[in-house]
Amino acid sequence: MHRSIQTSAACAAAAALLIGPVLPANAAAVSPPTRQTTPVAPPASMPASAAQLQDVATRARALAAASNCEGMECPQFDCPRMARQMQQLIDLETYLEEHLKALNAASGAYGAHYASLRGQSHVTQANLTNVQGAIILHRMLHDIGSALLDLASITDFTQGWKDMDENSLLARADSIYETAKDTESLLNTLRQNLTNIQTEINTAGSIAPGTLDTLVAYGVVEPGATTAQVRQGLNDMISQVTDGINVAKDIKETYDEIKRTGGTARDAMRQLNAKGSFRSIGQMIGRIVKTVSSQVLEERRANESAQIEALAAEAGVQSSFYLEWLEVEASRTANLDALAAVREAKAAVTACLNRGCGATSFTRPTIPNFTTTVAGQTTYNWGPAMTQMAGRITTAPLDVGAGVVDGVPCQTPGGDVRPQTGLLAPAAGLLPAHTRQTTRCPACQGLADEINRLQARRAFLSNERDRIMADLDRAAEIGAERNQLLRDAERLNRRIVDGQIGGTGGERRVNIAAARAELDAILARVTSMRLELERLRAREAEFIAMGTEITELNGRLDQLGQQLIFCENRECPAPPPAQLRSEFILNYGHGELTVPDTGIGFQRTGSGGERFAGMGPGRVPIRSLAIQFYPYQWNRWTLATGLSYGTGDEQTSGQIPGGGTIDTGFVYGGLSPDGSSGLFIGNRTLDWRQGTDVRLINLKAKAVYSTGTPFSPFLFVDFLDSQRTYTGWASAEVFGSTLSQTREQKIDESMVGAGIGLQFDQILGNGVRYGGWTSAGVFRRETRLDAWEVNACPLCSPMDRDFQLDFDEEDDGTSITGAIGAYLAWPLSDTVKIGVGADAVWVDEVGGVFNPNSGDQVFFDGLQTGLTTGKADMWNIRIGLSARF
Numbered sequence: 041m042h043r044s045i046q047t048s049a050a051c052a053a054a055a056a057l058l059i060g061p062v063l064p065a066n067a068a069a070v071s072p073p074t075r076q077t078t079p080v081a082p083p084a085s086m087p088a089s090a091a092q093l094q095d096v097a098t099r100a101r102a103l104a105a106a107s108n109c110e111g112m113e114c115p116q117f118d119c120p121r122m123a124r125q126m127q128q129l130i131d132l133e134t135y136l137e138e139h140l141k142a143l144n145a146a147s148g149a150y151g152a153h154y155a156s157l158r159g160q161s162h163v164t165q166a167n168l169t170n171v172q173g174a175i176i177l178h179r180m181l182h183d184i185g186s187a188l189l190d191l192a193s194i195t196d197f198t199q200g201w202k203d204m205d206e207n208s209l210l211a212r213a214d215s216i217y218e219t220a221k222d223t224e225s226l227l228n229t230l231r232q233n234l235t236n237i238q239t240e241i242n243t244a245g246s247i248a249p250g251t252l253d254t255l256v257a258y259g260v261v262e263p264g265a266t267t268a269q270v271r272q273g274l275n276d277m278i279s280q281v282t283d284g285i286n287v288a289k290d291i292k293e294t295y296d297e298i299k300r301t302g303g304t305a306r307d308a309m310r311q312l313n314a315k316g317s318f319r320s321i322g323q324m325i326g327r328i329v330k331t332v333s334s335q336v337l338e339e340r341r342a343n344e345s346a347q348i349e350a351l352a353a354e355a356g357v358q359s360s361f362y363l364e365w366l367e368v369e370a371s372r373t374a375n376l377d378a379l380a381a382v383r384e385a386k387a388a389v390t391a392c393l394n395r396g397c398g399a400t401s402f403t404r405p406t407i408p409n410f411t412t413t414v415a416g417q418t419t420y421n422w423g424p425a426m427t428q429m430a431g432r433i434t435t436a437p438l439d440v441g442a443g444v445v446d447g448v449p450c451q452t453p454g455g456d457v458r459p460q461t462g463l464l465a466p467a468a469g470l471l472p473a474h475t476r477q478t479t480r481c482p483a484c485q486g487l488a489d490e491i492n493r494l495q496a497r498r499a500f501l502s503n504e505r506d507r508i509m510a511d512l513d514r515a516a517e518i519g520a521e522r523n524q525l526l527r528d529a530e531r532l533n534r535r536i537v538d539g540q541i542g543g544t545g546g547e548r549r550v551n552i553a554a555a556r557a558e559l560d561a562i563l564a565r566v567t568s569m570r571l572e573l574e575r576l577r578a579r580e581a582e583f584i585a586m587g588t589e590i591t592e593l594n595g596r597l598d599q600l601g602q603q604l605i606f607c608e609n610r611e612c613p614a615p616p617p618a619q620l621r622s623e624f625i626l627n628y629g630h631g632e633l634t635v636p637d638t639g640i641g642f643q644r645t646g647s648g649g650e651r652f653a654g655m656g657p658g659r660v661p662i663r664s665l666a667i668q669f670y671p672y673q674w675n676r677w678t679l680a681t682g683l684s685y686g687t688g689d690e691q692t693s694g695q696i697p698g699g700g701t702i703d704t705g706f707v708y709g710g711l712s713p714d715g716s717s718g719l720f721i722g723n724r725t726l727d728w729r730q731g732t733d734v735r736l737i738n739l740k741a742k743a744v745y746s747t748g749t750p751f752s753p754f755l756f757v758d759f760l761d762s763q764r765t766y767t768g769w770a771s772a773e774v775f776g777s778t779l780s781q782t783r784e785q786k787i788d789e790s791m792v793g794a795g796i797g798l799q800f801d802q803i804l805g806n807g808v809r810y811g812g813w814t815s816a817g818v819f820r821r822e823t824r825l826d827a828w829e830v831n832a833c834p835l836c837s838p839m840d841r842d843f844q845l846d847f848d849e850e851d852d853g854t855s856i857t858g859a860i861g862a863y864l865a866w867p868l869s870d871t872v873k874i875g876v877g878a879d880a881v882w883v884d885e886v887g888g889v890f891n892p893n894s895g896d897q898v899f900f901d902g903l904q905t906g907l908t909t910g911k912a913d914m915w916n917i918r919i920g921l922s923a924r925f
Contacts, residue, residue: 087143087367088430093374096132096433100381102440103129107388109395112446117396122389122443129386131405132436136379138407139429140575143372145422148568150368231281238274241267372571379578392444399593401496404503479604481612487604491597498593501586502870508583515576522569529562591807591867598803606748609676625668627877627920633660633688633734636888636910640768640783641728642718642895643696644703650894653704654728656766657690662734664916676746684738691731698725706770706781707892709829709847709905714839717898719779719831721772728770737761750802750811758817760791766889777834785827785847785889785905791855793819809873812862819857823887825849825907849907855885871924880915 103125109115261273393400410425411418477491532555535541541551639652664686672679696704704726707718737760744754768783795817803809827847833840858881865875890908897903 086430087146087371087426088139088375088433090370090374092430092434093371093378096136096438097374097378097381099438099440100129100132100378100385103438104381104385104388106440106442107385107392107444109388109392109444112444114447115392115396115444116447117392118443119393119397121439121441122393122397123400123402125439125443126386126389126393126400127402128436128438129382129389130402132433132438133379133382133386134405134407135429135432135436136375136382137575138425139433140372140375140379141420141572142410142422142426142429143368143375144568144571144575145420146368146426147372147571148565149422150364231278231285235278238271238278241271241274389443396444399494399497399589401493401500403500404507477604479608481608483611484604484607487600487607491600491604494593494597494600498590498597498870501590501593505583505586505590508579508586511576512580512583515573518569518573518576522566522573525562525566525569529559529566532559532562590870593807594867594870595803595807595809598807598809602746602748605676605746609746610748623670623922623924625666625670625920625922627666627668627875627918629662629664629666629684629686629916629918631662631664631914631916633662633736633912633914634658635660635732635734635764635886635912636908637732638730638766638768638785638889638891639893640730640781640891641696641726641770642705642707642893643726645701650707650896652891652893653696653726653770654692654694654730656730656732656768657692660688660690660732660734662686662688662736662914662916664736666738666918666920678744678746680742680744682738682740682742684736686736686738687734689731689733691729693727693729695728696726698723704772706779706831707895708781708831708898709783709827709845709891711898711904712831712840713843714837716836716840717892717895719833719836720895721774721779724772724774726770726772729768731767733765733767735763744799750800752799752801754797754799754813754815755794756797756815756817757794758792758819760819762789762791762886763787764789768891774835778832779835780832782830783827783891785825785891787823787825787887787889787907789821789823789887791819791821791883793817793855793857795857797859807867809865809875810863812860814860815858817857819855819883821853821855821885821887823851823853823907825851825887825889827889827905829905845905847905851887851907851909853885853909855883857884858882865922873922875920875922877918877920878916879918881913883912885909886912 107122107125109117261270265273408425408428410421412421413419475495477488477495479485479488536552536555536559541555635658637656637658639655641653642650643653644650664684666682666684668680668682670678670680696702698704700723703720703723705718705720708716711717738758740756740758742754742756744752746752764787766783766785766787768785769780771778771780773779795815797813797815799811799813801809801811825847829845829847830843831840831845832842859879861877861879863875863877865873867873886909888908888910890903890906892898892903892905
């Protein structure tokens, strides 16, 4: 029969905060907090073994060694065999890449799951610690309760102590003394624990929920107690424990005093009874409200054993799972080596193909889509991917025989090898039927075949670039996800390090273990992402090299296209129907236009002749936008059309100061209403301003004749519509009155003509195109002048104070033009190019405005404002963009 043990509720409350929460008697391991998500265990799958992958690497390196044509003096090529080997290598590379992708994902899943298993072990260990702490607390409470009951049992015999003999009293007194010593030590420890709880509450300003629950469970406070009520309850418990300590001290001190003075045991009993020590013990036991029995202690010990057994089982699962993870990592390492070996062999075989067989094209094998999307979330199913790719890798053929041998002695001087053409047909599926080059002339079929072969190579490289670009885009997405996970991991680690994980005592230990497991799982995912980033970025350098080769192919294809046209025109001259060749060019230009100039006002020094007071700008900056379209090609002729629009304006101004030796004035554009030719104002100040506005519209068509060489003659027709507006203003102050002259003179001119020219067009191997042209033409010119002039002179006769002169005139004639230009263009893609250019145009005769600059011209010679002619020229620097459809 177990003795009933009772103790203060404060004991359990203190231990709950200091050594962990007390578990119920039948408590199991505490579950991890809900914030921790346990990764799903990786599915059963079968990767290619390390040995199988090592075999692939060995065979690939053997092929690379056999294809070392760079080190051969006179290589002899088996082009069909090397093409088969190259396709086999591309197939293996594709399977190995997908297999590596699956292995990377598997490594991350295994790592996260292993971290979860380790985390669960940490949680189990924390729970085991809590159980063991509860057992220690329980043992302490058991000992305190036993000691208190031993003391309390004194009250059972004190009623008859007077009838006991001295020997019996002495034995009982010794027992009481020893029990009192033990009890004092235990109660001191308990009071310290209770004081620590008080201090922690005072520091935090509140009580942790777990601690409050424990205090409620042991009757220290009522459910829903406030912090103040908890403090009061703790004070009561500390007071009770202090009473117990004082009782134990009283018993000890009484016993020690009797022993020291030589008193008897009967004397000790008399004094203890007189002090009321036994009554205090009875009152103290009466305040105990919870039972902590030996049976509960045994149940907690059983729970401890269960936790130990669970921990051992979890360790076994971890060990087994870790071995599986190591197998995945071994396959991943071997896969990396095999992939590197295959790419090494690819580089060697490609070099041989390019040297002896010409550029070739290939296709990638089709890979199933291993992703599934549910509720907007896409998941990569790496288990099926790993298993299927393992099957393909282990069964994929690879011919390791030599596709090239060194044919020493050399049959050609220096061992030079010129790549042959027409040896290998384009890979199936790369060129749709509507994109294949055909020819109407059997004699030119070789050129058409070569065009198709290079187009297929370009299509293969474009597909490869698209594939690499998709990988790089995915790498950018994964990089962003990885950075976010690293930030999450840093925040979680900082919470752990800074002690920000919630809970108290044993609960906090469990929460920290769960947080560390979550952190380990995040870091496992980060590692997996790093591996995947390495895979996705492995071919980044190839992307640039492929772009360079595509550019070179574009240039070569342009050259072959011109050669095919020349061949067909030479060998099979029957004209084919017109066909669309759509190419669109847009350019912006900036330049300068020089046209016949005019002026306003006059100035004269002494007896010298009269000349304009101020002249117009003469040269006008022009901004233009032009488009060209090459829509049709017929036989050897290519037709191009173009439209350009340009505008510009410029202004000059000045002043002739008064008081000097220069006389100034105005010359009218014709005789005034009162018969005057102008105004002479002496050496007074004259202000003037002259401007020119220009608008140009040019529509042209050009037909270029292909000679099959870089030089091609062309014919052109051209329509130019121009509008030039000359504005002028002059003003002077005379006797307090303002005299002024204002003009606006507009020329509308259209020119229609035709001419011939010669252009040079050359394409470099990298696709850069450069060229130039020169042309000459004859134009029919029609010019119209529409002008007005307003003169204001308050000091003049009434008829001449304010009057307007109007001028209208038309003229026509023939103009001769010459032009020269050059350009440079380089490709941005298969269909888009950017270029710069410069051109200049000269015209021997265009319309201009004549304004008299002397009164004699108007009065004696009868001249007036009207049309004149002069030379014009313009230059432009342009930047443009072309696109082919």
